[in-house]
Amino acid sequence: MKTGLFISFILSLTVGFTFLNFDNIDSSTDLNSEYKLVWSDEFEYSDLPDSEKWVYDTEGNEAGWGNNELQIYTHADRDNPWVKNGKLHITARTSDQHEKGFTSARLISNARWKYGIIEVNAKVPPARGTWSAIWFMPSGWKFSDGNWPDVGEIDIMEHVGHNSGVIHASAHSKDHQWQKNTQKTGIIYVEDVSEKFHSYKLDWQSDYIKAYVDDSLYFEYQNEEYGESKWPYDKPFSLILNVAVGGAWGIMNGVDTAAFPQTMEIDFVRVYQKQ
Secondary structure, three states, X not given: OOEEOOHHHHHHOOOOOOOOOOOOOOOOOOOOOOEEEEEEEOOOOOEOOOOOOEEEOOOOOOOHHHOOEOEEEOOOOXXXXXXXOOEEEEEEEEOOOOOXXXXXXXXXXXOOEOOEEEEEEEEOOOOOOEEEEEEEEEOOOOHHHOOOOOOOEEEEEEEEHHHOOEEEEEEEOOOOOHHHOXXXXXXXXXXXXXXXXXXXXXXXXXXEEEEEEOOEEEEEEEOOOOOOOOOOOOOOEEEEEEEEEEHHHHOOOOOXXXXXXXXXXXXXXXXXXXX
């Protein structure tokens, strides 16, 4: 697997971002005897996603999720989330049944965790207009609460089709957010991100957040104890898996409607915590 920094993208984005020198960093997470597997979905079944492990989030559909997204997230519609052949498929499709023209799925884990190592093995869609994400929001948070990003957001992986292969990990808070260009972000280029499965891993502890692709560290944010406005991450969070269409970021170079349907595939989700 070839990974490296996406140089041209880096040169265009400098404020508020963290870029790492891969020649001088620890390139692995240590799942030693301290850690125990506490939750997983291996998707060894064929049906809708396991309702004991996942719920559907549709609350922000009418508001475009505050981000002018073009899709409607559906509830238990097999056209969008479906498990088959040992993989979870989250598919964004064109639709003449909805005014916005697209449907997709947004799944939230029923379980919640405070700290741990979270690993998701995934393959993301490449088409222009797609915005795939593996991320965390505080457990119980709702779009209608209106307090994003003050409550905190941790992005393990974000990918937009118009920058195919460029993977982002970020930490958002009141003081660190994209509207102010102050979010804490790491970026890595993965050449075959839509052709092969890759491991997206978060190591989240009380004093740091680290993100990895295939055990290559590309994002690190230290808790310097400056308070809730910079570090709102000392509470339980839930995992979110979704494929959006458009949105302020996803639509920058338009939407290649002819390329749909577009699918993010998930091979497994595993959560480890210290014993």
